[in-house]
Amino acid sequence: xxxxxxxxxxxxxxxxxxxxxxxxxxxxxxxxxxxxxxxxxxxxxxxxxxxxxxxxxxxxxxxxxxxxxxxxxxxxxxxxxxxxxxxxxxxxxxxxxxxxxxxxxxxxxxxxxxxxxxxxxxxxxxxxxxxxxxxxxxx
Amino acid sequence: xxxxxxxxxxxxxxxxxxxxxxxxxxxxxxxxxxxxxxxxxxxxxxxxxxxxxxxxxxxxxxxxxxxxxxxxxxxxxxxxxxxxxxxxxxxxxxxxxxxxxxxxxxxxxxxxxxxxxxxxxxxxxxxxxxxxxxxxxxxxxxxxxxxxxxxxxxxxxxxxxxxxxxxxxxxxxxxxxxxxxxxxxxxxxxxxxxxxxxxxxxxx
Numbered sequence: 001x002x003x004x005x006x007x008x009x010x011x012x013x014x015x016x017x018x019x020x021x022x023x024x025x026x027x028x029x030x031x032x033x034x035x036x037x038x039x040x041x042x043x044x045x046x047x048x049x050x051x052x053x054x055x056x057x058x059x060x061x062x063x064x065x066x067x068x069x070x071x072x073x074x075x076x077x078x079x080x081x082x083x084x085x086x087x088x089x090x091x092x093x094x095x096x097x098x099x100x101x102x103x104x105x106x107x108x109x110x111x112x113x114x115x116x117x118x119x120x121x122x123x124x125x126x127x128x129x130x131x132x133x134x135x136x137x138x139x
Numbered sequence: 140x141x142x143x144x145x146x147x148x149x150x151x152x153x154x155x156x157x158x159x160x161x162x163x164x165x166x167x168x169x170x171x172x173x174x175x176x177x178x179x180x181x182x183x184x185x186x187x188x189x190x191x192x193x194x195x196x197x198x199x200x201x202x203x204x205x206x207x208x209x210x211x212x213x214x215x216x217x218x219x220x221x222x223x224x225x226x227x228x229x230x231x232x233x234x235x236x237x238x239x240x241x242x243x244x245x246x247x248x249x250x251x252x253x254x255x256x257x258x259x260x261x262x263x264x265x266x267x268x269x270x271x272x273x274x275x276x277x278x279x280x281x282x283x284x285x286x287x288x289x290x291x292x293x294x295x296x297x298x299x300x301x302x303x304x305x306x307x308x309x310x311x312x313x314x315x316x317x318x319x320x321x322x323x324x325x326x327x328x329x330x331x332x333x334x335x336x337x338x339x340x341x342x343x
Contacts, residue, residue, distance in 0.1 A: 024163040025160075027155070033163045045155040049154055049155065
């Protein structure tokens, strides 16, 4: 910047900071801006909520899995025995099991599940089941 | 609409509002990065705005304890702390560096104690290259908005004094809607000037 310069990149940065604040200041401003950009706000919301829901389920499963890993030996042992017994049973069908236990598989496609996924799922399921039984017993 | 039952300070989060505000913010910030180029990108390193938005939300859901309500609202925290930091890190990564050798040094990765909004300015400043005659551009913008009272007030208060939306509205007794429309007109003027000086060929 020369001695006579009045403005610098700082002034432009001030503008963009304020512009960003304005276009995202509330739901309506954001909607207006996104539409002007050729984007569909309704699709953004729909897709976003779907992804958050999926994320919530993944985080919940991860939490239960780590709780299971850190859980007491007694429940862990019981869960492992139950899963082993079930999966080694001749004619075991995971799809049948889901139906029989009336489990809702949110956002999960049965056909894409590997043996490891099924094992993790069953461990999570029985862990929650046994833990809830234990809690009921305690109360 | 089905509730996601995620609460912040005992209040359920309005995720549709969050999604819209974050996407607009990410889109604007990514475009600011490539403002003085022939084309305005709406993605960085192969990631779209939605990817950044989801990355920011995921980061929060995995680390909810990092949000400190005493430092600002939840949405401001997501925008100015998490999302801004993620975009900044990609924008100033080695392959996206331009001319300055101080890239990345001003931004702390942690949860710095300053106001969330104030953290945006250093990020944006780094987006603008040194080899542009800002003085001529801004003087031309100033001249062009002289006939638009609101746009001129915003130009003065924001560009020169670094004022924030709420402060400008309060000091200039301006309705927020009036301010938002004015800043959009100012943005259009800026684009026209950039095109006039052949610094830009495509609008934001």
